[in-house]
Amino acid sequence: MELSLVSAKASPRAATSAAASPLLPSPTRGRAASARLGGRGFRCVAAAAKGEDVFGGRKELSGVQPLVEALPPAVRAALELAVVAAAATAGYTLGTRYGGGSRTASVAGAAVLGAAGLAGAAAVNSMVPEVAAVGLHNYVAGRDDPTELEAAEVEAIASK
Numbered sequence: 421m422e423l424s425l426v427s428a429k430a431s432p433r434a435a436t437s438a439a440a441s442p443l444l445p446s447p448t449r450g451r452a453a454s455a456r457l458g459g460r461g462f463r464c465v466a467a468a469a470k471g472e473d474v475f476g477g478r479k480e481l482s483g484v485q486p487l488v489e490a491l492p493p494a495v496r497a498a499l500e501l502a503v504v505a506a507a508a509t510a511g512y513t514l515g516t517r518y519g520g521g522s523r524t525a526s527v528a529g530a531a532v533l534g535a536a537g538l539a540g541a542a543a544v545n546s547m548v549p550e551v552a553a554v555g556l557h558n559y560v561a562g563r564d565d566p567t568e569l570e571a572a573e574v575e576a577i578a579s580k
Contacts, residue, residue, distance in 0.1 A: 478558045481551065488544060488551045500541035507537030552578060 481489060488496065511533025512526045519525020556577050560566050 476561065478561055479554045481554060484544060485547055485551050485554070488547050489555060496544070500544060504534060504537040504541055507540075508534030 491499065508530045512530035514533070515522075515526035515529025519529065556574065559573070559577055560569065563569065
Protein backbone atom coordinates (compact mmCIF):
# COMPACT_ATOMS: atom_id res chain seq x y z
CA MET A 421 0.00 0.00 0.00
CA GLU A 422 1.38 3.41 -0.93
CA LEU A 423 1.95 5.82 1.92
CA SER A 424 0.45 8.77 0.02
CA LEU A 425 -2.94 7.10 0.02
CA VAL A 426 -2.96 7.01 3.81
CA SER A 427 -1.49 10.43 4.57
CA ALA A 428 -3.18 13.77 4.06
CA LYS A 429 -0.38 14.94 1.76
CA ALA A 430 -0.84 13.81 -1.84
CA SER A 431 2.03 12.36 -3.80
CA PRO A 432 3.25 14.13 -6.96
CA ARG A 433 2.09 11.15 -9.03
CA ALA A 434 -1.47 11.47 -7.72
CA ALA A 435 -1.53 15.21 -8.44
CA THR A 436 -0.50 14.78 -12.07
CA SER A 437 -2.94 11.94 -12.68
CA ALA A 438 -5.83 13.97 -11.26
CA ALA A 439 -5.02 16.94 -13.49
CA ALA A 440 -4.92 14.76 -16.59
CA SER A 441 -8.09 12.84 -15.78
CA PRO A 442 -10.90 13.37 -18.30
CA LEU A 443 -13.48 12.52 -15.65
CA LEU A 444 -12.57 15.24 -13.17
CA PRO A 445 -13.62 18.84 -13.85
CA SER A 446 -10.98 21.24 -15.02
CA PRO A 447 -11.14 24.97 -14.35
CA THR A 448 -10.25 25.72 -17.96
CA ARG A 449 -12.84 23.43 -19.56
CA GLY A 450 -15.87 25.41 -18.42
CA ARG A 451 -14.40 28.73 -19.56
CA ALA A 452 -13.51 27.36 -22.99
CA ALA A 453 -17.03 26.08 -23.55
CA SER A 454 -18.60 29.35 -22.46
CA ALA A 455 -16.22 31.31 -24.67
CA ARG A 456 -17.27 29.27 -27.70
CA LEU A 457 -21.00 29.72 -27.02
CA GLY A 458 -20.84 33.12 -25.34
CA GLY A 459 -22.04 35.33 -28.15
CA ARG A 460 -24.83 33.10 -29.38
CA GLY A 461 -28.32 33.25 -28.00
CA PHE A 462 -30.38 30.11 -28.47
CA ARG A 463 -34.15 30.06 -28.37
CA CYS A 464 -36.41 27.07 -28.36
CA VAL A 465 -39.67 27.62 -30.19
CA ALA A 466 -42.42 25.00 -30.19
CA ALA A 467 -45.65 25.24 -32.09
CA ALA A 468 -48.84 23.69 -30.75
CA ALA A 469 -50.05 20.86 -32.93
CA LYS A 470 -53.33 19.01 -33.06
CA GLY A 471 -53.81 16.13 -30.65
CA GLU A 472 -53.77 13.49 -33.40
CA ASP A 473 -50.50 14.90 -34.76
CA VAL A 474 -48.84 14.65 -31.36
CA PHE A 475 -50.36 11.49 -29.88
CA GLY A 476 -51.39 9.51 -32.94
CA GLY A 477 -54.85 8.32 -33.88
CA ARG A 478 -57.55 6.91 -31.65
CA LYS A 479 -57.00 3.48 -30.10
CA GLU A 480 -59.71 0.84 -30.14
CA LEU A 481 -60.74 -1.36 -27.24
CA SER A 482 -60.98 -5.11 -27.78
CA GLY A 483 -62.42 -8.13 -26.01
CA VAL A 484 -64.02 -7.34 -22.65
CA GLN A 485 -62.49 -3.84 -22.54
CA PRO A 486 -65.57 -2.02 -23.95
CA LEU A 487 -67.70 -3.62 -21.22
CA VAL A 488 -65.17 -2.56 -18.56
CA GLU A 489 -65.26 0.99 -19.92
CA ALA A 490 -69.07 1.13 -19.98
CA LEU A 491 -69.66 -0.12 -16.42
CA PRO A 492 -69.23 2.21 -13.43
CA PRO A 493 -66.87 0.85 -10.73
CA ALA A 494 -69.66 -0.02 -8.25
CA VAL A 495 -71.66 -1.96 -10.86
CA ARG A 496 -68.50 -3.71 -12.06
CA ALA A 497 -67.65 -4.79 -8.47
CA ALA A 498 -71.20 -6.08 -7.89
CA LEU A 499 -71.13 -7.98 -11.17
CA GLU A 500 -67.76 -9.55 -10.32
CA LEU A 501 -69.10 -10.60 -6.91
CA ALA A 502 -72.16 -12.16 -8.57
CA VAL A 503 -69.95 -14.08 -11.01
CA VAL A 504 -67.79 -15.46 -8.18
CA ALA A 505 -70.89 -16.43 -6.16
CA ALA A 506 -72.50 -18.11 -9.18
CA ALA A 507 -69.29 -20.04 -9.90
CA ALA A 508 -69.05 -21.20 -6.28
CA THR A 509 -72.70 -22.27 -6.32
CA ALA A 510 -72.21 -24.17 -9.56
CA GLY A 511 -69.13 -25.84 -8.11
CA TYR A 512 -71.07 -26.90 -5.01
CA THR A 513 -73.87 -28.28 -7.14
CA LEU A 514 -71.46 -30.20 -9.42
CA GLY A 515 -69.55 -31.51 -6.41
CA THR A 516 -72.76 -32.76 -4.85
CA ARG A 517 -73.98 -34.41 -8.05
CA TYR A 518 -70.74 -36.04 -9.21
CA GLY A 519 -69.09 -36.51 -5.82
CA GLY A 520 -71.62 -39.08 -4.67
CA GLY A 521 -73.40 -36.69 -2.32
CA SER A 522 -70.27 -36.15 -0.24
CA ARG A 523 -70.06 -32.81 1.56
CA THR A 524 -66.28 -32.75 1.04
CA ALA A 525 -66.67 -33.08 -2.74
CA SER A 526 -69.30 -30.34 -2.71
CA VAL A 527 -67.06 -27.91 -0.82
CA ALA A 528 -64.09 -28.82 -3.02
CA GLY A 529 -66.15 -28.16 -6.17
CA ALA A 530 -67.30 -24.82 -4.74
CA ALA A 531 -63.72 -23.89 -3.88
CA VAL A 532 -62.37 -24.83 -7.31
CA LEU A 533 -65.01 -23.06 -9.38
CA GLY A 534 -65.12 -20.13 -6.93
CA ALA A 535 -61.36 -19.70 -7.37
CA ALA A 536 -61.80 -19.81 -11.15
CA GLY A 537 -64.48 -17.11 -10.92
CA LEU A 538 -62.22 -15.05 -8.68
CA ALA A 539 -59.38 -15.38 -11.19
CA GLY A 540 -61.71 -14.14 -13.93
CA ALA A 541 -62.75 -11.17 -11.79
CA ALA A 542 -59.10 -10.37 -11.11
CA ALA A 543 -58.37 -10.53 -14.84
CA VAL A 544 -61.17 -8.05 -15.51
CA ASN A 545 -59.86 -5.76 -12.76
CA SER A 546 -56.37 -5.90 -14.25
CA MET A 547 -57.76 -4.42 -17.48
CA VAL A 548 -59.05 -1.28 -15.75
CA PRO A 549 -55.75 0.71 -15.88
CA GLU A 550 -55.26 -0.14 -19.56
CA VAL A 551 -58.83 0.88 -20.39
CA ALA A 552 -58.33 4.15 -18.50
CA ALA A 553 -55.07 4.79 -20.37
CA VAL A 554 -56.77 4.19 -23.73
CA GLY A 555 -59.65 6.48 -22.71
CA LEU A 556 -57.24 9.24 -21.73
CA HIS A 557 -55.25 8.76 -24.95
CA ASN A 558 -58.40 9.00 -27.05
CA TYR A 559 -59.54 12.08 -25.15
CA VAL A 560 -56.23 13.88 -25.63
CA ALA A 561 -55.89 12.76 -29.26
CA GLY A 562 -59.36 14.16 -30.00
CA ARG A 563 -58.52 17.62 -28.67
CA ASP A 564 -57.47 20.38 -31.06
CA ASP A 565 -54.95 21.80 -28.59
CA PRO A 566 -53.60 19.33 -26.01
CA THR A 567 -52.09 22.17 -23.97
CA GLU A 568 -55.58 23.32 -22.95
CA LEU A 569 -56.26 20.23 -20.84
CA GLU A 570 -57.60 20.83 -17.37
CA ALA A 571 -56.79 18.71 -14.34
CA ALA A 572 -60.48 18.17 -13.55
CA GLU A 573 -61.10 16.60 -16.96
CA VAL A 574 -58.17 14.20 -16.56
CA GLU A 575 -59.25 13.28 -13.01
CA ALA A 576 -62.80 12.57 -14.25
CA ILE A 577 -61.42 10.09 -16.78
CA ALA A 578 -59.14 8.51 -14.18
CA SER A 579 -61.99 8.10 -11.66
CA LYS A 580 -63.96 5.97 -14.13
